[in-house]
Amino acid sequence: MNKLNLWLSALLLFCSWTYSSAGQVISIADFGLKPDSRVNAVPYVQKALEACRKQPGSTLLFPKGRYDFWAQHSTERDYYETNTTDNNPKTLAILLDSLKDFTLDGNGSSFVMHGRMQPLTLDHCSDIRLKGFNIDWDIPLTAQAKVLKSTPDYFEIQIDTHESPYIIEDNRLVFIGEGWKSEMWGIMEFTPDTHLVAPYTGDRLGWRRYHAEEVSPGIVRLSDPKVAKVYPKVGNWLVLRTNERDHAGIFLFHSNNVSMEEIDLYHCCGLGVLSQYTRDITMIKVRVVPNAAKNRYLSGHDDGFHFMGCSGTIRIDQCAWGGLMDDPINIHGTCVRIVEILSPTRIKCRFMHEQSVGMEWGRPGEKVGFIENQSMRTVGTGIMTSFNPLSKTDFIVELQAPLPVGIAAGAALENLTCTPDVEIRNSFFGSCRARGLLVSTPGKVVIENNTFESSGSAILIAGDANQWYESGAVKDVLIRNNIFRYPCMSSMYQFCEAVISIYPEIPKPDPKYPFHRNIRIENNTFNLFDYPILYAKSVDGLSFTDNKLVRNTTYQPFHYRKDGITLDACKNVLISGNKAEGDVLGKTIRLENMKPGEVKLRKDSFFKLKK
Numbered sequence: 001m002n003k004l005n006l007w008l009s010a011l012l013l014f015c016s017w018t019y020s021s022a023g024q025v026i027s028i029a030d031f032g033l034k035p036d037s038r039v040n041a042v043p044y045v046q047k048a049l050e051a052c053r054k055q056p057g058s059t060l061l062f063p064k065g066r067y068d069f070w071a072q073h074s075t076e077r078d079y080y081e082t083n084t085t086d087n088n089p090k091t092l093a094i095l096l097d098s099l100k101d102f103t104l105d106g107n108g109s110s111f112v113m114h115g116r117m118q119p120l121t122l123d124h125c126s127d128i129r130l131k132g133f134n135i136d137w138d139i140p141l142t143a144q145a146k147v148l149k150s151t152p153d154y155f156e157i158q159i160d161t162h163e164s165p166y167i168i169e170d171n172r173l174v175f176i177g178e179g180w181k182s183e184m185w186g187i188m189e190f191t192p193d194t195h196l197v198a199p200y201t202g203d204r205l206g207w208r209r210y211h212a213e214e215v216s217p218g219i220v221r222l223s224d225p226k227v228a229k230v231y232p233k234v235g236n237w238l239v240l241r242t243n244e245r246d247h248a249g250i251f252l253f254h255s256n257n258v259s260m261e262e263i264d265l266y267h268c269c270g271l272g273v274l275s276q277y278t279r280d281i282t283m284i285k286v287r288v289v290p291n292a293a294k295n296r297y298l299s300g301h302d303d304g305f306h307f308m309g310c311s312g313t314i315r316i317d318q319c320a321w322g323g324l325m326d327d328p329i330n331i332h333g334t335c336v337r338i339v340e341i342l343s344p345t346r347i348k349c350r351f352m353h354e355q356s357v358g359m360e361w362g363r364p365g366e367k368v369g370f371i372e373n374q375s376m377r378t379v380g381t382g383i384m385t386s387f388n389p390l391s392k393t394d395f396i397v398e399l400q401a402p403l404p405v406g407i408a409a410g411a412a413l414e415n416l417t418c419t420p421d422v423e424i425r426n427s428f429f430g431s432c433r434a435r436g437l438l439v440s441t442p443g444k445v446v447i448e449n450n451t452f453e454s455s456g457s458a459i460l461i462a463g464d465a466n467q468w469y470e471s472g473a474v475k476d477v478l479i480r481n482n483i484f485r486y487p488c489m490s491s492m493y494q495f496c497e498a499v500i501s502i503y504p505e506i507p508k509p510d511p512k513y514p515f516h517r518n519i520r521i522e523n524n525t526f527n528l529f530d531y532p533i534l535y536a537k538s539v540d541g542l543s544f545t546d547n548k549l550v551r552n553t554t555y556q557p558f559h560y561r562k563d564g565i566t567l568d569a570c571k572n573v574l575i576s577g578n579k580a581e582g583d584v585l586g587k588t589i590r591l592e593n594m595k596p597g598e599v600k601l602r603k604d605s606f607f608k609l610k611k
Contacts, residue, residue, distance in 0.1 A: 023103075024059070025059045025061050028061065029063055031048050033067070034063075035065020040069065042073040042093060046075075049096065052099070059102075060102070062105065062107050068112050069113050071114070071117055074093055077089055077095070080359050081270075081274055082276055083306060085244040086355070086392075087244060091117040092121050093119045094120045096122045096128065097123050097125075099122075102129070104130050105129075106133025106134075107132050109133050109134075110133070112136055112137065112138060114178045115179040116180050116247065116269065120135070121250075122253060125258070126255060128258045130260045132261075134265070135268070136266040136294075139165070140163065142269065142298055142325075143239075143240040143242065144296065144297050145158055146235070147234050147236050148219065148234065152231075154221050154231070155231040156219055157238060168212055168220070171211050173222070185241060185242065187240060189232045190239065190297045191237075192236060195290070195297060197433065197487075197491060199555045202455065203493065210223065211223050245269065248272070249265045249268035249272045250265065250273045251274050253276050254276070256278065258278060259282040259284075260282070261285055262284075262285045267298070267299060270301055272288040272302075272304045272306070273288070273304070276359070286305075287319060289430070303328070303330045305319075308333065309334060309415060311419065312420055313421045314331065316422075316425070323430070326432065327436065327437070328429050328432055329437045331420070331422060331439045332438070332439075333414060333415055333418060334361065334470065335470070337411075338407070338413055341409060344402035345398060345401065346396060348395075349361075349394070356469065357393050358392040361415060362415050363384070364384055365384065365385075367381055367383055367415075367416040368383070368384055368413055368415055369413070369416045370411060370412075370413060371411060372411055373465040374508040376463070376465060376509075377515075380403075381416065382403070382404075385398045386398040412469070421441075421445070425448055427450045429451065429452045429453060429458065432454060434493045435493060435496065436454030436458040437459045438461075439459070439461060440462055440471065442473060444476045446478050447477070451483045452488055453485045455489075456492070457497070458484050458488045459501070461477065461519070463516070467505060473516055474519065475517050477518065479520065481523050483524070483525045486555065497535035497561065499533050502534075502542075506537070509537075514539055514570065515537075515538040519542050521543065521544045521545070521547065524548070526548070527552045528549060529552045530586075531561055532559050532564065532566070533564045533586050534565045535566045536566070536567050538568070540571045540572055541571070541572045542570055545574060545578070546577040546578065548578075548580075549578060550582060551581065562586075563586060564589065566592065567590070568593055568594070570594055570598060572598065576600070576601070589607050589610060591609070
């Protein structure tokens with residue numbers, strides 16, 4: 001056999017091996033489901049998934065089109081989803097249960113939900129690839145309206161009654177959906193030309209009391225005589241918040257090695273993509289954005305991507321968010337309180353926040369940290385040997401070795417094994433109700449080449465063991481080559497002290513033990529209309545270097561902070577090489593609870609320490 005024949009034989013063998021290892025492509029059409037038929041896709045998908053289970057490495061392919069999902073035939077299952085209202089059971093449109101080595105390829109299809117249901121759930125799966133589809137509702141679970149008239153005493157709105165049917169009940173605006181009914185309780189205001197949250201508005205229209213009356217079909221008058229009359233601008237659009245965050249759009253639960261690509265999540269009534277105790281997640285070109293074809297201003301009811309208790313590496317690239325009612329990304333762990341010392345190695349613990357109950361918080365062999373919750377200092381670590389739930393709120397942890405000296409009831413416990421490394425690149429953080437990126441993990445974090453237009457702080461690094469119980473003191477964070485546009489910090493929300501806000505909730509800070517460590521902010525461009533650029537509390541090793549600061553005059557300054565940088569109880573701070581273009585306002589550095597010697601100001605032509 002000559003060399004050419006040998007090469008061809010090898011190529012044929014390689015191609016044959018590649019085809020067989022890729023697994024079988026199974027079309028949903030083989031089970032009788034046709035695109036655009038408007039029949040309930042649920043039972044067809046269930047049968048197709050069972051066929052895929054028998055073919056490891058298989059791909060379930062949807063011929064391009066529209067597929068509708070109703071609650072009938074759907075699986076119902078209890079899930080305790082973090083930062084989500086405990087409404088169980090969840091109705092699951094598509095459930096991947098204990099699948100391995102599987103691809104779901106939507107081929108550009110639309111998955112349209114009907115009623116209150118969780119579109120896609122992965123439960124104890126591994127090596128899963130999701131790609132090529134979008135998720136939406138014909139009748140969204142949250143409504144929107146255009147402002148037609150605004151007076152000192154009331155304003156009037158126009159509602160699309162085909163998309164958002166409503167009634168007026170006891171002078172309240174109540175929306176009627178497919179199998180649900182819910183009263184409006186809050187409002188967010190967006191500008192029509194930019195789809196940005198209207199500046200300075202934030203949560204100011206978050207009413208709980210109001211009076212509603214119908215002027216004519218689709219036209220509703222709203223007034224609130226018992227509070228300050230701050231009414232929206234004529235021509236602006238309002239998101240009318242009605243529902244609880246009772247399900248995720250896509251739920252990754254105790255799974256491993258999940259990749260998502262080219263997915264648009266146009267709507268859901270809770271967290272968009274919720275990853276809970278899942279290891280190694282990759283998201284490329286995944287968007288949680290409003291459906292522009294339907295002139296929607298709202299995408300998700302809450303966070304876009306939410307990661308709790310995850311591990312391995314989270315990779316996010318070329319993703320986008322907009323029109324959310326909370327943060328595009330939130331990455332954290334969950335602290336629990338030690339409520340009783342049963343023995344030197346046994347402790348009774350409790351979930352302290354109502355939206356974190358019922359979770360499988362730990363497993364044998366995992367590392368935990370013991371936190372003194374007043375100073376937030378980790379005083380020691382240990383290894384779990386068992387986790388035994390007593391109820392939705394309480395559980396018992398058995399430890400390999402006795403508790404550290406000084407740990408008593410009231411202290412907090414943190415799972416240090418369930419903490420990921422994070423890479424967030426080349427993504428667009430559009431205008432949403434709250435902040436841009438929340439990250440609290442001791443893993444290595446890289447945030448680079450992103451663009452931020454968040455209406456609150458672009459980046460928040462928090463952490464606490466007293467209120468939200470979202471754990472994770474950072475140890476290695478690089479914020480590099482990002483663009484912060486003028487909408488950043490144009491409204492006030494919780495913890496929004498500057499464009500980048502490092503704000504752990506520490507009741508009694510101990511200067512000897514800073515909470516966060518090693519945060520570098522370098523080579524970014526800040527387009528600033530207001531004073532506060534950076535706020536940092538309790539950080540050891542903070543640098544703000546070689547950033548470009550550009551004055552923007554689109555909005556007028558409004559923030560109560562009048563310093564560019566505020567440092568509170570920080571150590572080893574370097575500020576160097578920053579340059580300004582135009583009359584940037586925040587020229588001064590304010591120090592609180594620390595000495596000037598902790599700040600090194602080098603080769604910086606802009607910032608000056610405030611005397």
